[in-house]
Structures are given as structure tokens and as C-alpha cells.
Amino acid sequence: MGLIYPEFQTLPDLFDRVFSHYRGQAKKFPIARKVNGAYEPISYDSLHADVSSLAAYLKHKGIVTKDRIAILSENRPGWYLADMAILGIGAIDVPLYPSLPPNQIEYILKDSGCRAIVVSSMLQLGKVLSVWQNLPDLEFVVALNRLEETVEGVVEVAEAKEIGRKILKNEPDFVSYAMVRPDDTATIIYTSGTTGLPKGVMLSHRNICENVKSCSSIIRLDESDRSLSFLPLSHAYERTGGYYLLFACGAQIYLAESIETISMNLVEAKPTIVFTVPRLFDRIRANILKQIAQQSPVKQKIFQWALETGLIFHKKLEKGKPSPLQIARHALAQRLVYSKIQQRFGEHLRYFVSGGAALPRKIGEFYQALGITILEGYGLTETSPVTNVNRPENVKFGTVGKVVDNVEIKIEADGEILFRGPNIMQGYWNDTKATREVIRDGWFHTGDIGELDEEGRLRITDRKKHIIVTSGGKNIAPLPIEQLISESKYVDQVMVVGEKKPFLMALIVPNFPELESFAEEEQITFGSRKELISDKKILGVYESLVRNISRKLATHEKVRKFMLTEEPFTIENGYLTPTLKLKRKAISTAFDTEIEEVYNHMNAVYNSD
The missing domain is CATH 3.40.50.12780 (ANL, N-terminal domain)
Structure with a gap:
């Protein structure tokens, strides 16, 4: 069909x-x-009735075409409801990742000039409340979950829909979809930003x-x-x-x-x-x-x-x-x-x-x-x-x-x-x-x-912006090299670095379950993951891996050194975007001291030869 x-x-x-x-x-x-x-x-009829009611409420609150309303929520029925209601009255929605901290939420709400925001839980509401005093455009909040206590300017979605239903009962044509045109802005999505401030x-x-x-x-x-x-x-x-x-x-x-x-x-x-x-x-x-x-x-x-x-x-x-x-x-x-x-x-x-x-x-x-x-x-x-x-x-x-x-x-x-x-x-x-x-x-x-x-x-x-230019002037794409390294069962995550350096090195997050199984087979004792990745036999596994992969690469693409870290790259620690891409700049900055130590050590070795 x-x-x-x-x-x-x-x-x-x-x-x-x-x-x-x-x-x-x-x-x-x-x-x-x-x-x-x-x-x-959730039936079509039920969702449609809820969408119409919430749209009527938003219009009743003075939201007009081209106004911006944010959605700060995990995936749940209320997300679809909010999106359909906002777009239905010609407003523009601004979706926010629920993993964002308050300062980033503040930046996006301020930059987009949102008049309202739909939030899921008390956790997300708390983030908004902590920065609301810095947001002159923000007028009200719609909460998808029940409130634990009354908060000024915050309405539960159930109450918002009830108000909308009463309006539509008296005025069935209160909400009209005909006002929206194809070239009207539907949404402003802020790029998660692997570098710099997000853009809408x-x-x-x-x-x-x-x-x-x-x-x-x-x-x-x-x-x-x-x-x-x-x-x-x-x-x-x-x-x-x-x-x-x-x-x-x-x-x-x-x-x-x-x-x-x-x-x-x-x-x-x-x-x-x-x-x-x-x-x-x-x-x-x-x-x-x-x-x-x-x-x-x-x-x-x-x-x-x-x-x-x-x-x-x-x-x-x-x-x-x-x-x-x-x-x-x-x-x-x-x-x-x-x-x-x-x-x-x-x-x-x-x-x-x-x-x-x-x-x-x-x-x-x-x-x-x-x-x-x-x-x-x-x-x-x-x-x-x-x-x-x-x-x-x-x-x-x-x-x-x-x-x-x-x-x-x-x-x-x-x-x-x-x-x-x-x-x-x-x-x-x-x-x-x-x-x-x-x-x-x-x-x-x-x-x-x-x-x-x-x-x-x-x-x-x-x-293009991830291309590494070594101190020798060679342009190297890190992604294909990272893919080769990540094919190993002992590698969970990897990032290759080497900007303005004489050679490439890899920052590797081990696949710890596999590594721990290997350690058990080899009778390697360790008290912590930090001890595990410091073991000579374990380091030998990764030395062998990097050496074998480097044989498949051009001379300037070879990974000469590596560093193991017990800290994974996650959204929570700021090393991954919400779509799980590496935040290269953030990772490089966080591990800058350790990376420099590796290069300085190698330089000292070369200079002593």
C-alpha cells in the first residue's frame, strides 16, 4: 500500500x-x-482526540504560528502527542535530548526563544526550573508526568488536554490545520555538536x-x-x-x-x-x-x-x-x-x-x-x-x-x-x-x-574536519583505521589521534568482558580494571593487534603507539553525542596530558638513538 x-x-x-x-x-x-x-x-482515534485537545490548549495559551515550543522528553507517547499538537497549530518545535545538562538546555531555549516547553519527568522539569530565571521568553511548561507538587507556570498534560477538550466542545473549529504552508519552518533541531556550540x-x-x-x-x-x-x-x-x-x-x-x-x-x-x-x-x-x-x-x-x-x-x-x-x-x-x-x-x-x-x-x-x-x-x-x-x-x-x-x-x-x-x-x-x-x-x-x-x-x-594532518604534512582519514582496530573482539571503542604529530596513536577502550575472559584463561590476576590494562601480557595483546593492522596500511597511516583507558566514551561523560558519535575534541582535551606523555616519551626515544 x-x-x-x-x-x-x-x-x-x-x-x-x-x-x-x-x-x-x-x-x-x-x-x-x-x-x-x-x-x-494507543488507537488512532484516542491519539487524535488528545492531539486536538493539546493543540487547542496551546492556542488558548496564546501560541501562534512560528512560535517555538521545546520538547524535552524520552521516547514515549507524549512525544508524538506534543509534536503533532505543536505542528498542528503552525508552531515550531525544538526537540531536546533528555541527556542534556541544564546549561545546554538553557543555551538552546534562549537561542531559539522558546515560549513554552513540554517536559517528561520531574528530573527534566528540575533542569528547566534551575535555569528558568535566565529565560525571559519562556512562559509556561507542560509536564507529561504527574507533578509531585504544584509549581507556578507548570501544568500537567492531563489538565491541559481537559481545558482543550472544553474549548473544542464549545468551538469545534478552534484549531485549523489549513494555516500551515509547505515552506513554513516545522522544527529547529540543534546539532549535537562534535565540536563547538550546537547550531539550530x-x-x-x-x-x-x-x-x-x-x-x-x-x-x-x-x-x-x-x-x-x-x-x-x-x-x-x-x-x-x-x-x-x-x-x-x-x-x-x-x-x-x-x-x-x-x-x-x-x-x-x-x-x-x-x-x-x-x-x-x-x-x-x-x-x-x-x-x-x-x-x-x-x-x-x-x-x-x-x-x-x-x-x-x-x-x-x-x-x-x-x-x-x-x-x-x-x-x-x-x-x-x-x-x-x-x-x-x-x-x-x-x-x-x-x-x-x-x-x-x-x-x-x-x-x-x-x-x-x-x-x-x-x-x-x-x-x-x-x-x-x-x-x-x-x-x-x-x-x-x-x-x-x-x-x-x-x-x-x-x-x-x-x-x-x-x-x-x-x-x-x-x-x-x-x-x-x-x-x-x-x-x-x-x-x-x-x-x-x-x-x-x-x-x-x-x-573533512576529522582529517588528521601530521607534522610531516600527510593527510590521514582516521575512520577507516578505527574500523580496522574495532573489528577485534578485545576492542570496544577506539579513537585515532595524531594532529600535527610525527605519527598516529590510538586511544582504545577495551572490551572488558572479553579481556577478563582472556585474563582468566591466561591465569592473570588483577584487583581492578586499571591493574588489568597495565599487565604486560594484556598490553601484548593490543601491541600484536596494532602491529598486524599497521601491516595493511600505508607508512604514514600506521599506528605506532596506543593507550588503553578504563573509562568508556559515553553520552554521560560528554565523550559521545546523543547519536553515539565520538566527540573527538572533547576526548582529545580530556586525555591531552596522557597523549602528550606518549608522544614525548617516543620523541625522547628517537632523540636518544
Whole structure:
């Protein structure tokens, strides 16, 4: 079926048409969430009534078109409710990651001039209350959770909806969606900022709607589809793909309880499609291999045989057709192994869609061999966000596929990737200078480096601003080197450094469960993780790893030294963005002393020779 109403031009138009399509169908629902240990659906009629009531309340409070309202919440039904209500009256929503600290929330609310904010919990409300005195534009707060005590200027969403309902009872046409135009700004999404202050990306209704339409022609969905949602809705990737696209096709969105419960929720929700990031694949793969390692030697051999059979089968498929013997082996492997792996994902999964960061080729091939298809895509907040995606019928790992409909691509002489199309942002909020720097002659300059293959599929090599220039003047892309290192089971996270230095070094966060198992096998005693990563035998594991990888690299790309750290890179400690990208500047600054010690030691060694 695809899009329920293909002609939509604005998001309120889309919402209204889908709600009308399912009016009175009690068994149909767009969202399901966990209640008392079981998934419970929220019907279209129920959600529509709540959206209309909250929209009426916001309008009653004086919110008019182009006013900004922030949403500070985890993924939950109230997020969709707030988004639909805000957009429905022509206002602009400003999504905030719930992991943000009060000072960053203050910066975004002040910069965008938000008149109101929707918050989820008392924790999030507390952040807002702590900075409210610095926000002259902020007039009121809507709380999704019940308040523990009355707070001036804060209203519970239940009360807001009740007020809205009474208004609509007396004046049914109080809220009108017709006032919203395609080129009106729908949202201002602040980039998480791997460097510097976040910038507010202005996306219009046309930007997002055209991107939804483009995606729908590639990823064919209908009301028989369902997804498990756990990426933050504050990010354009989950919002366009995991929310608007699914809603537009009548698919169901099951909300994961948390990152920790994803494995369990996959089995319960039985999704057909999941939007995710590469980090999840690393975790699931590590769990699969760990469980296999605990099986009998016979079962381990069967798994390895099935994995190799799958790898060979798909390589033959790429080049033509597998032989009858390979087809028979693959069918046997499906019965013995793949079917059991697929049960972990709810048995009905058609494909994962991977974005937000580069998917290591070996990870993609591992899952493909086990019968799990991953469609890797690419895009930026500024492009609404999808520009490229691998097609289900033509997956090529190591690339992010061809451009989607309506998007043009161009590679500059220096390798920078440029895009043009109706999905390109209106610009950065209150920052015409920054806008002019990235949009020139109608083309958006991504800051990413890449190349096109013979079929027009894009391969990303690195971020332009992440290119390391050594003291010898060599330009090095760290990402491919990091991917090689991270393929080791003993590596959880890695960042390569070497700006204005004579050689590269790697900052490595070990995969401690694997490392501790190794230590146990080798009878290495340790009292703490710090002691563990200082052990000579453990250091030897990483020396060997770095040496073997360096053999595959050009002389100037070789990693000469490494440093192990027990502190992981997380969102909480400021080393990862909310979409799990490395904050390179923050990490480099935090470990500056240790990094300098390594280089100084090596310089001393060289100078003494």
C-alpha cells in the first residue's frame, strides 16, 4: 500500500489524512507502549482526540504560528502527542535530548526563544526550573508526568488536554490545520555538536515531507509493518524514518522500554523493520559470539560452518547465482542456525536500517550471512536527513547506496560530498554566516569526504574536519583505521589521534568482558580494571593487534603507539553525542596530558638513538 495519502504537503496535512483514514477502526493503532509488563496499543482515534485537545490548549495559551515550543522528553507517547499538537497549530518545535545538562538546555531555549516547553519527568522539569530565571521568553511548561507538587507556570498534560477538550466542545473549529504552508519552518533541531556550540537546523514542512516520500519509494512499508523504536526522537534520523515514514504508511511503532531491554523488546514486538545505529550491531554480535563460545564444540563448529556458508552464498549471489550445492547447504544452515538467530529479532524482521555512523563492512557481512539484512544509509540533520540508502534488492556493504529520489549528489575536487534537493534545510537559526558557509550556489556542502562507485553508490571515507594532518604534512582519514582496530573482539571503542604529530596513536577502550575472559584463561590476576590494562601480557595483546593492522596500511597511516583507558566514551561523560558519535575534541582535551606523555616519551626515544 505504501503512503496512505501520497499528496501531503505539510505534516499536519499528513497527520489529519491518516487519522481520517483510520477513524472508527478501534483495532488499528499507530503506537504501542509497555504497561504493566505487556504492550498496549494507543488507537488512532484516542491519539487524535488528545492531539486536538493539546493543540487547542496551546492556542488558548496564546501560541501562534512560528512560535517555538521545546520538547524535552524520552521516547514515549507524549512525544508524538506534543509534536503533532505543536505542528498542528503552525508552531515550531525544538526537540531536546533528555541527556542534556541544564546549561545546554538553557543555551538552546534562549537561542531559539522558546515560549513554552513540554517536559517528561520531574528530573527534566528540575533542569528547566534551575535555569528558568535566565529565560525571559519562556512562559509556561507542560509536564507529561504527574507533578509531585504544584509549581507556578507548570501544568500537567492531563489538565491541559481537559481545558482543550472544553474549548473544542464549545468551538469545534478552534484549531485549523489549513494555516500551515509547505515552506513554513516545522522544527529547529540543534546539532549535537562534535565540536563547538550546537547550531539550530531549520527544517520546513516541505523538507521533511519530501524526504518521507523519497524514503517510502525505497523502503516499502504498509500497515502490516511494525517497528521497535529506541533511537531518540530528538534526532532527525529516528524522527523522519522511525516516526513520520511509519505513520504515513499506517505501520505500528512499538516503543522500547530502554536501551537495556532492546533484546527482550525485539522478541515481544516482533518488528519487521528497525532503525538503528552501528553500535547496536556490535553489542548484539558480541552477545551472539559469547553465547556460541559457551556451547559444545560440536555446536560451535556447526555455527562456524553456517556462518562461512552464508558468507560464501551471498558472495556468489553478488556475482551471479550460487551452485545447487551451495543453495542446498544454505537451506540446511537456515534450518539449523539462521532460524534460531532470527528468533532473537522476533522472527518477522525484514531489515534493519543503519545510520548515524559508518557500519563496518565485516559487521554487515556477518549479519547478512546469518540471514539478517542491514540497509545502510546516510544523511545529515541539514538534509532532513536521508540522502542515500542501500536498496533491499542491491545491498553493497562499504557503501551507503545511491541517492534517494529528488536528491542530486556531486563530489568536489577535494572529495567533499555536496547535495541539492527539496530536503536541504532552510538554514541555521539566527546564523546567516554559518548558513552561507555550507549552502553555496544551491548546493549543501556536507563536510564529509567520499567517492562514487561505478553504479553511483556513495562510499564515505571520513569527515573533512576529522582529517588528521601530521607534522610531516600527510593527510590521514582516521575512520577507516578505527574500523580496522574495532573489528577485534578485545576492542570496544577506539579513537585515532595524531594532529600535527610525527605519527598516529590510538586511544582504545577495551572490551572488558572479553579481556577478563582472556585474563582468566591466561591465569592473570588483577584487583581492578586499571591493574588489568597495565599487565604486560594484556598490553601484548593490543601491541600484536596494532602491529598486524599497521601491516595493511600505508607508512604514514600506521599506528605506532596506543593507550588503553578504563573509562568508556559515553553520552554521560560528554565523550559521545546523543547519536553515539565520538566527540573527538572533547576526548582529545580530556586525555591531552596522557597523549602528550606518549608522544614525548617516543620523541625522547628517537632523540636518544
